[in-house]
Amino acid sequence: MKVSVIIPYKNEAIYIDDCLDSLEEQTSKEFEAIVVCDHSSREAMEALRGKQVSFPLTILELTDKTGAAAARNEGIRASSGEFILFLDSDDYLEKTAVQFLLERSEGQDIIYGRNRRTWYGRKVYYDNGEKLDEINEENAISEEEEDQEPEGPVIREGDTEWIKVFCHMVRSNFTITGLSVLGILFRREFLLEHNFYFEEDYTYFTDLPYIVRAMCSTENVCEVRKILYLKRKHNDPIQLPSLSQISDEKVKLQETMRAYLDMKQYVAGQDERAEISIDNKFIRYYVKKIAPFYMNQTSDRDKEEIFEQAGSCLQAITPHSGKHAMWYSKRLLRYSKKHRPEQIAKKVRRHASFQTFSRIIRSKAAFKKYLYRKVFARMKMEEDMVIFESFFGRNYSDSPKYVFEYLSKNYPGKYRCIWILNRKETLPYPAKRIKRFTISYFYYMAKSKYFVFNGRQPKYFIKRDGSVFLETWHGTPLKKLVFDMEDVTSASPLYKRDVYIQSRSWDYLIAPNSFCDETFRRCFMYDGNMLTTGYPRNDILHLNEEETESLVAEIKGELGIPADKKVILYAPTWRDDEFYGSGQYKFTLQLDLKKMQQELGDEYVVVLRMHYFIVDSLDLSEFTGFAFNGSVYNDIARLYLISDILITDYSSVFFDYANLRRPMLFFTYDLDKYRGVLRGFYIDVEEELPGPMLFTTEEIVDAIRDLPALESKYKEKYDVFYERYCGWEDGTSSKKVVEAVFKEIS
Numbered sequence: 001m002k003v004s005v006i007i008p009y010k011n012e013a014i015y016i017d018d019c020l021d022s023l024e025e026q027t028s029k030e031f032e033a034i035v036v037c038d039h040s041s042r043e044a045m046e047a048l049r050g051k052q053v054s055f056p057l058t059i060l061e062l063t064d065k066t067g068a069a070a071a072r073n074e075g076i077r078a079s080s081g082e083f084i085l086f087l088d089s090d091d092y093l094e095k096t097a098v099q100f101l102l103e104r105s106e107g108q109d110i111i112y113g114r115n116r117r118t119w120y121g122r123k124v125y126y127d128n129g130e131k132l133d134e135i136n137e138e139n140a141i142s143e144e145e146e147d148q149e150p151e152g153p154v155i156r157e158g159d160t161e162w163i164k165v166f167c168h169m170v171r172s173n174f175t176i177t178g179l180s181v182l183g184i185l186f187r188r189e190f191l192l193e194h195n196f197y198f199e200e201d202y203t204y205f206t207d208l209p210y211i212v213r214a215m216c217s218t219e220n221v222c223e224v225r226k227i228l229y230l231k232r233k234h235n236d237p238i239q240l241p242s243l244s245q246i247s248d249e250k251v252k253l254q255e256t257m258r259a260y261l262d263m264k265q266y267v268a269g270q271d272e273r274a275e276i277s278i279d280n281k282f283i284r285y286y287v288k289k290i291a292p293f294y295m296n297q298t299s300d301r302d303k304e305e306i307f308e309q310a311g312s313c314l315q316a317i318t319p320h321s322g323k324h325a326m327w328y329s330k331r332l333l334r335y336s337k338k339h340r341p342e343q344i345a346k347k348v349r350r351h352a353s354f355q356t357f358s359r360i361i362r363s364k365a366a367f368k369k370y371l372y373r374k375v376f377a378r379m380k381m382e383e384d385m386v387i388f389e390s391f392f393g394r395n396y397s398d399s400p401k402y403v404f405e406y407l408s409k410n411y412p413g414k415y416r417c418i419w420i421l422n423r424k425e426t427l428p429y430p431a432k433r434i435k436r437f438t439i440s441y442f443y444y445m446a447k448s449k450y451f452v453f454n455g456r457q458p459k460y461f462i463k464r465d466g467s468v469f470l471e472t473w474h475g476t477p478l479k480k481l482v483f484d485m486e487d488v489t490s491a492s493p494l495y496k497r498d499v500y501i502q503s504r505s506w507d508y509l510i511a512p513n514s515f516c517d518e519t520f521r522r523c524f525m526y527d528g529n530m531l532t533t534g535y536p537r538n539d540i541l542h543l544n545e546e547e548t549e550s551l552v553a554e555i556k557g558e559l560g561i562p563a564d565k566k567v568i569l570y571a572p573t574w575r576d577d578e579f580y581g582s583g584q585y586k587f588t589l590q591l592d593l594k595k596m597q598q599e600l601g602d603e604y605v606v607v608l609r610m611h612y613f614i615v616d617s618l619d620l621s622e623f624t625g626f627a628f629n630g631s632v633y634n635d636i637a638r639l640y641l642i643s644d645i646l647i648t649d650y651s652s653v654f655f656d657y658a659n660l661r662r663p664m665l666f667f668t669y670d671l672d673k674y675r676g677v678l679r680g681f682y683i684d685v686e687e688e689l690p691g692p693m694l695f696t697t698e699e700i701v702d703a704i705r706d707l708p709a710l711e712s713k714y715k716e717k718y719d720v721f722y723e724r725y726c727g728w729e730d731g732t733s734s735k736k737v738v739e740a741v742f743k744e745i746s
């Protein structure tokens, strides 16, 4: 056997498929895999054992030890390949990895393959994750940039492969702790000759001394200048943190410093540039992590221990190193050699305050946030103040609107209401309108006692004692949400962490139906008060016939739609992977409006309503009188009221629209990608949707032409669907919500 691939495994069941599939698909079959389980859970063992593979796979279990280092050592002892390759169970290989590494292996002890960090599993990564990673990647450095990185020593023509590889290895990691053995092929005899085993008393950074020691023990090193190894960043640091996401600050600092001193010993006597590159990474680590540790609320003893160890490390830095470091870093190093932790903490604090100060004089946004934190949030909270926001201030709509109207109508003058609205609106009841992110916004965000939001509040929001946050949310989800998602393909890869932090401030969350009651608790990890009241936003869909008729006439009038025309509402959702930036998404219209007009124009008009994330604007000038732009219209519920048919895709709008019991069509032209790659669905759409899934405009036209047939075909499904998702809604949700949240009136 040429290669033994050693995989330490704990409980990363959701990743192991990708890891083993990437081996299954290797272009070279000259390998075996040894998975070493480190006290894995029963589910994790089942996931592993249930995996069918065609390559030799040995499963071992650690008995008396624990940790990745011990698992790898066990793997080394059990291996029989000429070479060893370390692979983590949450990572995966490019399919040519083994082949390319072996092709360069003749006469070498270490064959270095490059790795890349990604947020995504294989399917997403190969479909579109590479592109997304480039946008999201904070430490993606191109090859040319790498060679000119100011901190790094200069690589010259004619340099040995060894120094090139060494410097690349150190530089390509943002911090010193990123050094690793992953994706590197080692000749097994070389490891055994030198008795290279991982030090098992390291929890986090056993790779650091290992790789540097190995590199410094041979000159037979070469590189495959290709990315062969995909290292997964965990998008769920709450439930499944990677080692780097665990905050065990003191132990991490201690291990890094210990590793640094060991690495210094190994590089001593090598090309001076190797030593300098290690030093430079350590200097950065000292400035970013070690010195700030003295500001923490930890015990003096902890600080003293770190201080002592740091003293030895600072002594070990070669005078040539740090020449290109920032001015502050150089000063801090000099200062740290002569001063005590409290004094160092003071210096770091002063520097941080200086940075905050320079940020707030340079940036208005930073200044406003500073005011919010330091001034407004320390002022008295107003007991009768309620602040409302729908869709991030984009419109006056959704459940906050209906809660506001119910509260204002039934308790006039009892509350002072503030609406976050980016455009001017005439509101039906007294309220102060403020724009998002203005000084007034920050002022009222700090002063209000009650919050009625239909989306997430900003991450820097301060939940004040006694304040009450009502999160209405904005739809029954079809698309998997937050902790139910595997890959997060939208613009913010740390979406799970962010939502987790934000939802800790929610005192009340509304469930429109029992499905949401269950789903929201799980997908938000929410254990606060759930209001099982139905959506206030759907009260309007339960008016009596007369009220409905008069509203329909009013709304059609607002939009300029002739009273005698029937209305088709097209309201699609957004695509996670098609964006310009965070919250700014693209949309390409697939509906053939020309065809629709030709075929249906006598009887119908179309109202196009883009999702609030879509920034591309619609040009409907060709279709005057037939296609209407409903995207800037405030409240989609009013558009439901005037529509005779809804066309949507994977948007939650159909759960609400079903309250009207009118026909629905699903234009799911990208179903496979959407369901399989981007999100995954909660419900079995083939089984449950109360209307047909259609893939072309022709199919849509045909369905609309024969609505009675469609309605009778879907009648039964519609009834079941209505019962399950709309059963709680009867026009009184706003009342129930208001009475539950505003205690003063109940």
Ligand code: C2G
Pocket: 398, 473, 474, 475, 476, 477, 478, 479, 481, 570, 571, 572, 573, 574, 609, 610, 611, 612, 636, 650, 651, 652, 653
């Ligand atoms: N919406 C709209 N116009 C659209 C699509 C949606 O006004 N063309 C509004 C509807 O009120 C809808 C809500 O935005 O219910 C949420 O839209 P979704 O398309 O379902 O997408 P998303 O914002 O991702 O919310 O639990 C619901 C999920 O969070 C989905």
